[in-house]
Amino acid sequence: MKHLPSERHTLSIMVDNEAGVLARIVGLFSARGYNIESLTVADVSDNHEVSRITLVTNGPPPVIDQIMAQLDRLVPVHNVVDLTDWGPHVEREMALVKVAGVGEKRVEALRLADIFRARPVDTSTTSFVFEVSGSTDKVNQFIALMREVGLVEVARTGVVAIARGAEAV
Amino acid sequence: MGLEIAGAEIVVQALTDLGVEVVFGYPGGAVLPIYDALFQQNRIRHILVRHEQAAVHAAEGYARASGKVGVVLVTSGPGATNAVTGITDALMDSVPLVVITGQVPTHLIGTDAFQECDTVGITRHCSKHNYLVKDTARLGPVLHEAFYIARSGRPGPVVIDIPKDVQIMKARYDKPGTISHKTYKPQVKGDLAAIEAAVDMLAAAERPILYTGGGIINSGPIASQLLRELAKATGAPVTSTLMGLGCFPAEHPQFLGMLGMHGSYEANMAMNRCDLMVCLGARFDDRVTGRLDAFSPTSRKIHVDIDRSSFNKTVRVDLTIQGDVGSVMEDMLKLWRARGHRPADLKPWWADIAAWRGRNSFGFEQKGDALLPQKAIQRLYEMTKAKKPIISTEVGQHQMWAAQHFGFHDPNKWLTSGGLGTMGYGLPAAIGAQLAFPGALVIDIAGEASIQMNIQELGTATQYRLPVKIFIINNEYMGMVRQWQELNHGGRYSESYSDSLPDFVMLAQAYGWKGITIEGPHDLDAGIQAMLDHPGPVVVDCRVSKLANCFPMIPSGAAHTDMILSAADEVGPADDDAKALV
Numbered sequence: 001m002k003h004l005p006s007e008r009h010t011l012s013i014m015v016d017n018e019a020g021v022l023a024r025i026v027g028l029f030s031a032r033g034y035n036i037e038s039l040t041v042a043d044v045s046d047n048h049e050v051s052r053i054t055l056v057t058n059g060p061p062p063v064i065d066q067i068m069a070q071l072d073r074l075v076p077v078h079n080v081v082d083l084t085d086w087g088p089h090v091e092r093e094m095a096l097v098k099v100a101g102v103g104e105k106r107v108e109a110l111r112l113a114d115i116f117r118a119r120p121v122d123t124s125t126t127s128f129v130f131e132v133s134g135s136t137d138k139v140n141q142f143i144a145l146m147r148e149v150g151l152v153e154v155a156r157t158g159v160v161a162i163a164r165g166a167e168a169v
Numbered sequence: 170m171g172l173e174i175a176g177a178e179i180v181v182q183a184l185t186d187l188g189v190e191v192v193f194g195y196p197g198g199a200v201l202p203i204y205d206a207l208f209q210q211n212r213i214r215h216i217l218v219r220h221e222q223a224a225v226h227a228a229e230g231y232a233r234a235s236g237k238v239g240v241v242l243v244t245s246g247p248g249a250t251n252a253v254t255g256i257t258d259a260l261m262d263s264v265p266l267v268v269i270t271g272q273v274p275t276h277l278i279g280t281d282a283f284q285e286c287d288t289v290g291i292t293r294h295c296s297k298h299n300y301l302v303k304d305t306a307r308l309g310p311v312l313h314e315a316f317y318i319a320r321s322g323r324p325g326p327v328v329i330d331i332p333k334d335v336q337i338m339k340a341r342y343d344k345p346g347t348i349s350h351k352t353y354k355p356q357v358k359g360d361l362a363a364i365e366a367a368v369d370m371l372a373a374a375e376r377p378i379l380y381t382g383g384g385i386i387n388s389g390p391i392a393s394q395l396l397r398e399l400a401k402a403t404g405a406p407v408t409s410t411l412m413g414l415g416c417f418p419a420e421h422p423q424f425l426g427m428l429g430m431h432g433s434y435e436a437n438m439a440m441n442r443c444d445l446m447v448c449l450g451a452r453f454d455d456r457v458t459g460r461l462d463a464f465s466p467t468s469r470k471i472h473v474d475i476d477r478s479s480f481n482k483t484v485r486v487d488l489t490i491q492g493d494v495g496s497v498m499e500d501m502l503k504l505w506r507a508r509g510h511r512p513a514d515l516k517p518w519w520a521d522i523a524a525w526r527g528r529n530s531f532g533f534e535q536k537g538d539a540l541l542p543q544k545a546i547q548r549l550y551e552m553t554k555a556k557k558p559i560i561s562t563e564v565g566q567h568q569m570w571a572a573q574h575f576g577f578h579d580p581n582k583w584l585t586s587g588g589l590g591t592m593g594y595g596l597p598a599a600i601g602a603q604l605a606f607p608g609a610l611v612i613d614i615a616g617e618a619s620i621q622m623n624i625q626e627l628g629t630a631t632q633y634r635l636p637v638k639i640f641i642i643n644n645e646y647m648g649m650v651r652q653w654q655e656l657n658h659g660g661r662y663s664e665s666y667s668d669s670l671p672d673f674v675m676l677a678q679a680y681g682w683k684g685i686t687i688e689g690p691h692d693l694d695a696g697i698q699a700m701l702d703h704p705g706p707v708v709v710d711c712r713v714s715k716l717a718n719c720f721p722m723i724p725s726g727a728a729h730t731d732m733i734l735s736a737a738d739e740v741g742p743a744d745d746d747a748k749a750l751v
Contacts, residue, residue: 020301028294031294065481070478072477073322073478075297077352
């Protein structure tokens with residue numbers, strides 16, 4: 001069943017905000033040979049007891065089911081939602097992109113940044129750092145364009161995601 | 170209450186409140202305060218093993234025989250790392266344990282202190298759950314929660330790492346009421362609609378089979394009783410995994426014997442040809458399924474398991490029911506009766522099974538003078554069955570022969586390392602079972618290689634006057650390794666000969682045990698009788714045919730229908746894909 005085509009799924013995992021929980025999740029993925037495309041984690045509760053992990057993985061549907069079941073049985077996991085299966089949801093990631101150059105390349109970088117609604121958050125006479133956010137595809141495209149105008153380095157947050165509508169998942 | 174007491178005293182008090190009677194352990198620097206607290210009380214009995222791995226296996230044997238949670242106490246560093254094999258074994262076989270490890274004081278954690286290791290890091294993926302307790306006030310709640318997690322849902326080992334300063338600091342301890350957990354809530358009751366569907370499928374099946382496993386044992390003796398009722402109501406044949414042996418009586422006409430790699434021909438053929446498979450507390454292990462794409466190709470499959478992650482892991486099933494297998498079988502029976510179902514006409518199905526049974530796949534032929542290992546185990550069974558013995562094993566050929574030729578009639582009588590396959594399991598497990606049932610006949614059926622992996626535990630049995638019996642099937646080979654070398658590696662016996670064996674009789678005597686040698690068929694019965702007649706612990710060195718192999722066998726990578734029944738129909742050398750399988 002591992003020969004079925006792979007799908008990309010975005011999971012939202014609510015966990016106890018305790019030492020070792022992240023290691024437990026990541027270790028489960030490495031021990032069982034599952035993929036992690038991106039992972040973000042932060043405390044999201046007012047009493048600092050619950051963290052939300054957004055994890056993007058890929059695999060054939062039966063493997064995704066296994067991932068859900070394996071995560072769900074970990075003691076510190078409150079709940080796991082497959083947002084891709086759940087339905088309409090918003091996915092965003094943010095990147096900080098450093099480009100260096102002078103003259104026409106510098107101007108072009110600014111022009112492209114404007115089209116992507118990327119904001120310069122640091123500048124020197126020979127460089128910019130742009131903050132860009134959006135879907136993974138948009139961020140990828142922006143980075144690809146920046147390669148042509150003097151890309152130096154990139155830092156990305158990975159995907160955060162939330163369901164559309166009034167309800168919490 | 171209300172008084173503050175030391176962390177070590179909280180540990181002992183909580184264990185007492187949890188009804189713990191026996192703790193298996195080994196002292197060391199980082200657990201001295203707990204050992205001191207144990208010294209000053211007389212409600213909990215501490216069993217001093219000779220190696221921490223054995224403490225965990227002994228606790229496993231105790232837990233599997235008694236249905237209670239096994240408790241282990243070891244020190245930091247090497248104490249904890251030595252326990253890891255046992256903890257992993259308990260995770261694979263779903264054995265409820267609480268393992269308490271000492272740790273260096275909190276201010277030294279992370280400094281590479283003497284006998285420090287990252288116990289929670291090391292055990293994170295081989296335990297059901299683990300804790301590092303940094304606050305003495307948390308000790309009581311954590312201990313109670315740990316027992317709840319260990320024994321509920323799919324049981325497993327829980328590790329509690331306690332730094333030494335936490336054992337010394339004082340805090341209040343209050344005995345908690347009912348334990349619940351804010352996120353961990355195992356599902357016990359099965360979904361009724363799904364159970365109804367399962368009952369209808371069972372009633373309509375022409376070739377049903379009940380494929381049972383260790384989950385039925387874990388569910389408690391009532392589940393084994395319910396299985397017997399379900400088998401009676403439906404008339405369906407029953408097979409069992411290695412871990413489930415005893416959940417259904419071995420000599421019952423509906424029992425097909427163990428299935429899988431060394432299971433019976435009739436069990437594997439019935440699994441292959443059935444039209445409905447009802448998996449009750451088993452998990453489609455690779456030793457059971459053989460080649461996956463040829464596994465029971467025409468059946469519909471129902472899977473009952475308390476652990477959702479067991480569903481569709483390797484085999485796709487048609488209907489899943491998450492819940493305790495005992496509770497689900499109870500609901501199945503209620504519905505079956507409420508709907509007035511009768512057993513379908515299964516005569517043609519039983520006729521097929523009778524034909525497969527006719528192959529007598531567990532049969533063996535005595536040739537020459539050497540004692541066949543199968544014969545030795547068969548006689549051991551016949552001569553002891555009236556005493557309803559508890560049997561443990563090590564891992565290898567002797568384990569499979571014991572599963573094939575020793576009959577089990579009741580749950581909790583069969584202690585073996587199934588998932589992890591841990592050599593050295595049997596002797597400590599037998600010690601644990603003997604502590605749970607001091608009056609029972611407990612026999613470790615061992616191999617001469619496996620027994621040496623925890624042979625030091627002879628001393629533990631001596632110290633506590635435990636009349637454990639060890640029955641060594643001695644063929645002077647790591648037999649299962651040799652068998653695979655024969656099948657897959659051209660008979661090149663690389664390092665599988667048991668050279669320089671000790672004189673087991675003298676070794677037994679050195680530890681204060683009785684030692685008996687069985688040389689061949691002529692003194693087999695006398696040897697077994699002498700073992701049974703001796704009130705104390707006995708090692709029997711039973712010399713058997715050196716080159717006997719364990720059949721029937723599904724070779725690695727083969728289908729159920731491609732069983733080798735005897736050495737005569739051995740196939741040619743395996744291809745590389747098959748060789749790569751374990």
